[in-house]
Amino acid sequence: MSLLQAEGLTKHFLAKRGLFGGSQGVVRAVDGVSFQIEPGRTLGVVGESGCGKTTTAKLVLGLEEPSGGRILFQGRDLATLDAAGRRTYRKSVQAVFQDPYASLNPRMRISQIIAEPLVTNERLTADATRQRVLELLDLVGLPPRAADLFPHEFSGGQRQRIAIARALALSPKLIVLDEPVSALDVSIRAQILNLLRDLQARLGLSYLFIAHDLAAVAHMSHTVVVMYLGKIVESGEARRLSLAPKHPYTQALFSAALPSHPDERREDIVLSGEVPSPLNPPSGCRFHPRCPHVMPQCGEREPPLIETESRFVACHLYGDAAAAPAAADRVAAG
Amino acid sequence: MAGEPLLQLDRLSTHYVSAQGTRVVRAVDEVSLTVHAGETLGIVGESGSGKSTLALTILRVLPPAAQIVGGRMLFEGEDLVRKSDAEMREIRGKRIAMILQDPMASLNPLFTIGDQVSEPIRVHERVPRASAWNRARDLLKAVRIPSAETRVKQHPHEMSGGMRQRIVGAIGISCEPRLLIADEPTTSLDLTIQAQYLNLLRDLQREHGLALIFITHNLGIVAKMCDQLAVMYAGRLVESGPVSQVFNAPVHPYTKALLNSIPRLTERDQRLTAIEGQPPDLAALPRGCAFAPRCVEAFDRCREEAPPEFTPGTRHTARCWLAPKAQTAGLQREAV
Numbered sequence: 001m002s003l004l005q006a007e008g009l010t011k012h013f014l015a016k017r018g019l020f021g022g023s024q025g026v027v028r029a030v031d032g033v034s035f036q037i038e039p040g041r042t043l044g045v046v047g048e049s050g051c052g053k054t055t056t057a058k059l060v061l062g063l064e065e066p067s068g069g070r071i072l073f074q075g076r077d078l079a080t081l082d083a084a085g086r087r088t089y090r091k092s093v094q095a096v097f098q099d100p101y102a103s104l105n106p107r108m109r110i111s112q113i114i115a116e117p118l119v120t121n122e123r124l125t126a127d128a129t130r131q132r133v134l135e136l137l138d139l140v141g142l143p144p145r146a147a148d149l150f151p152h153e154f155s156g157g158q159r160q161r162i163a164i165a166r167a168l169a170l171s172p173k174l175i176v177l178d179e180p181v182s183a184l185d186v187s188i189r190a191q192i193l194n195l196l197r198d199l200q201a202r203l204g205l206s207y208l209f210i211a212h213d214l215a216a217v218a219h220m221s222h223t224v225v226v227m228y229l230g231k232i233v234e235s236g237e238a239r240r241l242s243l244a245p246k247h248p249y250t251q252a253l254f255s256a257a258l259p260s261h262p263d264e265r266r267e268d269i270v271l272s273g274e275v276p277s278p279l280n281p282p283s284g285c286r287f288h289p290r291c292p293h294v295m296p297q298c299g300e301r302e303p304p305l306i307e308t309e310s311r312f313v314a315c316h317l318y319g320d321a322a323a324a325p326a327a328a329d330r331v332a333a334g
Numbered sequence: 335m336a337g338e339p340l341l342q343l344d345r346l347s348t349h350y351v352s353a354q355g356t357r358v359v360r361a362v363d364e365v366s367l368t369v370h371a372g373e374t375l376g377i378v379g380e381s382g383s384g385k386s387t388l389a390l391t392i393l394r395v396l397p398p399a400a401q402i403v404g405g406r407m408l409f410e411g412e413d414l415v416r417k418s419d420a421e422m423r424e425i426r427g428k429r430i431a432m433i434l435q436d437p438m439a440s441l442n443p444l445f446t447i448g449d450q451v452s453e454p455i456r457v458h459e460r461v462p463r464a465s466a467w468n469r470a471r472d473l474l475k476a477v478r479i480p481s482a483e484t485r486v487k488q489h490p491h492e493m494s495g496g497m498r499q500r501i502v503g504a505i506g507i508s509c510e511p512r513l514l515i516a517d518e519p520t521t522s523l524d525l526t527i528q529a530q531y532l533n534l535l536r537d538l539q540r541e542h543g544l545a546l547i548f549i550t551h552n553l554g555i556v557a558k559m560c561d562q563l564a565v566m567y568a569g570r571l572v573e574s575g576p577v578s579q580v581f582n583a584p585v586h587p588y589t590k591a592l593l594n595s596i597p598r599l600t601e602r603d604q605r606l607t608a609i610e611g612q613p614p615d616l617a618a619l620p621r622g623c624a625f626a627p628r629c630v631e632a633f634d635r636c637r638e639e640a641p642p643e644f645t646p647g648t649r650h651t652a653r654c655w656l657a658p659k660a661q662t663a664g665l666q667r668e669a670v
Contacts, residue, residue: 219597258554
């Protein structure tokens with residue numbers, strides 16, 4: 001059974017338009033998104049700003065209520081949980097955010113920061129709490145004396161370790177990692193990515209890993225989901241998806257990823273234009289105004305997410321074989 | 335590359351001195367490097383490595399606490415260190431231009447795009463406003479801004495992030511400089527927009543024969559864009575050379591570790607090589623090599639004595655005691 005399952009997850013925000021907020025528009029931040037997170041595995045989410053990846057993380061964390069669809073945690077629908085059930089859920093799902101300078105309270109000692117979830121959720125004695133804090137510090141590779149210091153005494157990488165220790169305090173099953181290394185220096189990023197993978201192997205954690213660095217996502221994830229304007233356009237096994245993307249957007253995204261070596265030559269697919277506003281998304285396939293393989297039906301009908309070669313793709317080039325086999329061949333060859 | 339270099343830095347040092355003069359931060363320390371016309375140099379380093387201070391030094395726009403304490407900067411044969419402020423104003427924006435990281439902060443929200451793109455032209459070439467505006471419109475077309483005629487009359491808030499960054503690029507090239515310095519020009523941009531922008535910069539460079547200096551922490555940008563690479567650590571240039579040579583045969587352990595620490599799309603199962611420890615405090619540098627405390631190959635001499643600059647190959651330099659060995663190894667390999 002999946003640890004967490006999202007079915008047709010949707011979040012719409014009302015946007016006020018105009019000077020007096022008269023007419024209202026609807027921002028479809030997340031629009032009918034489904035995915036599963038398996039125990040001990042990592043699901044990576046990639047996409048550009050405005051694609052809905054952070055809103056998805058907020059829905060999973062229970063910081064936003066979905067406008068449609070549902071989230072099942074260990075088979076139970078979150079919407080049907082009672083107060084005690086919600087409390088247990090929040091303990092099992094924790095988060096590590098991008099900026100460790102903003103996510104740690106500068107007036108609290110490290111021991112207080114890490115112990116805060118324990119104090120609010122578990123009735124431990126002062127000694128037991130202290131013991132647990134020291135265990136957690138050890139788990140993330142910080143010395144015991146760190147407990148009595150303040151956040152400003154640490155570098156970015158060490159602060160991110162503290163944030164990870166805090167997320168681990170309640171022994172969660174799932175950790176949402178929203179851009180966990182993008183604020184860190186290059187030489188420190190590898191330390192944190194290695195730590196996260198070690199912790200996963202040791203504690204059997206699941207991760208929802210959100211980042212715009214495609215190589216980092218491919219490195220960390222078992223399964224990758226690609227989002228564009230609130231929709232999943234492609235999902236599949238991380239390595240296969242990153243080596244042979246199928247959706248034209250995924251192809252363009254991965255071709256835009258920077259090479260890791262000067263001799264590495266990628267096919268240059270440069271998209272024209274920019275991501276349209278989610279307030280007024282294009283009709284049909286939301287990617288069609290920028291798509292290099294656009295066909296007449298793309299602007300009219302929205303392509304469903306269909307399974308093809310152990311992959312899910314939402315594109316008219318695939319599946320409906322009668323539609324355009326020639327075009328699909330062209331994409332596969334390109 | 336034949337001919338005189340466009341820019342030649344010779345043992346350039348810039349230090350920040352505290353008000354009492356007690357604390358000295360060696361932000362840039364004895365940096366020597368050259369840039370030829372039409373060439374792209376990538377300067378990489380972590381935060382605090384001195385790469386941005388180096389850029390500010392070249393343009394002579396340092397904050398009051400910072401001073402150039404030694405060295406020379408020869409630009410087209412003239413030493414920029416000795417120029418007066420008035421002479422620097424003639425060079426800045428006209429012969430050397432700069433693109434900053436945050437396009438929203440480098441554009442004035444109260445002026446139109448046309449005013450801001452034409453400003454350097456009016457200042458440096460003293461042409462009338464109308465013809466400067468015409469040039470501005472052409473520049474917007476050159477940086478591929480659609481419907482340039484209406485865009486010149488708009489304000490920065492009416493543009494997207496990618497467009498603003500291209501406008502900053504248009505201001506940079508407005509007086510056809512010889513050298514363009516770009517400090518983290520794409521960090522605030524999305525991936526597909528970043529690809530558009532990097533391609534645009536490369537096209538502009540080819541058309542105008544510009545020399546480009548990219549200041550970045552992203553080795554991917556260097557791999558994609560640059561001919562030459564300079565790696566900075568704790569204010570010093572630890573390694574420099576042609577990009578393919580440094581990527582294929584890095585000499586300095588810091589460069590090696592940096593190259594191994596970036597995740598690659600193709601390898602999930604390989605563990606990343608992390609560089610343990612933290613970058614040092616620039617006001618309290620260790621006695622020997624600044625990287626020695628984090629270096630896996632360090633030996634006693636590294637902790638005692640800072641290594642000088644060795645040249646393990648043509649235009650390839652490294653500040654490491656191991657560099658002479660790498661040099662002989664390289665020569666043997668060439669002989670075979």
